[in-house]
Amino acid sequence: MTKSELIDKLVEVRGALTRKDSEAVVSMVFDAMSEALTAGDKVEIRGFGSFTIRDREPREARNPKSGEIVSIPSKKTPFFKTGKDLRERVNNI
Amino acid sequence: MTKADIVEKIYEKVGFSKKESAELVETVFDLIKSTLEEGDKIKIAGFGNFVVKEKSDRRGRNPQTGEEITIVARKILTFKPSQVLKSAINSQ
Numbered sequence: 001m002t003k004s005e006l007i008d009k010l011v012e013v014r015g016a017l018t019r020k021d022s023e024a025v026v027s028m029v030f031d032a033m034s035e036a037l038t039a040g041d042k043v044e045i046r047g048f049g050s051f052t053i054r055d056r057e058p059r060e061a062r063n064p065k066s067g068e069i070v071s072i073p074s075k076k077t078p079f080f081k082t083g084k085d086l087r088e089r090v091n092n093i
Numbered sequence: 094m095t096k097a098d099i100v101e102k103i104y105e106k107v108g109f110s111k112k113e114s115a116e117l118v119e120t121v122f123d124l125i126k127s128t129l130e131e132g133d134k135i136k137i138a139g140f141g142n143f144v145v146k147e148k149s150d151r152r153g154r155n156p157q158t159g160e161e162i163t164i165v166a167r168k169i170l171t172f173k174p175s176q177v178l179k180s181a182i183n184s185q
Contacts, residue, residue: 001128003137009124014117024107025117030140032102036094038181043094048122049170053182076182078141080172089130090145091168 003030037078049083096122129170141174 001009003026010022033043033051043051056075063070082090096118103114125135125143135143145168153164 001133001135006121006124006135006137010117010120013124014120017117021107021109025103025109026121028103028107029099029118029121030137032094032099034140034178034181036098037178038184041094045096045122048126051172078172078174078178078182080143082170086126086129086170089126090170092130 003027045083047083047085049086050081052079052081053077054079132168137175139175139177141172141178144171144173145169146171 007019007022007026010026011017011019014022036043037051037053040053042053053076056077058074059072060069061072062068100111100114100118103109103118104111107114109117128135129143129145132145134145148167148169150166151164153162154160155162
């Protein structure tokens with residue numbers, strides 16, 4: 001399901017909601033989470049899961065084409081931990 | 094940030110009442126959860142993809158006792174952040 005399909009689905013289940021408003025709501029949900037993570041905050045959605053920022057150590061790697069050694073600087077990466085409820089539902093327990 | 098902060102943002106910026114904002118946010122996450130529960134993926138451009146992956150049986154070890162155990166096949170949810178989100182996080 002894409003974001004656009006999620007917007008349509010929200011219109012379908014909520015009567016009297018325009019597609020424009022549905023789009024604003026769905027966009028705001030993900031924009032708000034992106035903003036928080038970009039600011040270095042963690043995001044905790046009960047029943048769904050939590051997003052945290054993890055640090056990746058700098059490392060040396062090889063350019064697979066030239067074989068040249070390149071150093072990759074430390075990076076931050078978002079990490080998602082599935083909430084217990086959703087983890088069980090996905091596994092169909 | 095929690096769900097309450099997202100509700101607040103929708104109340105402020107989109108203009109629904111607090112009650113409506115809360116219900117809408119709840120419904121958005123409910124729709125996402127039921128989609129994933131059915132094994133479908135969720136693809137949000139600019140944010141990332143949530144994909145249910147099937148893991149097969151594997152042998153593991155109880156780290157406390159050293160005993161060998163079989164970790165049974167199961168389905169897990171994975172999140173792959175979009176390049177846009179990764180770049181935004183690293184631009185700070």
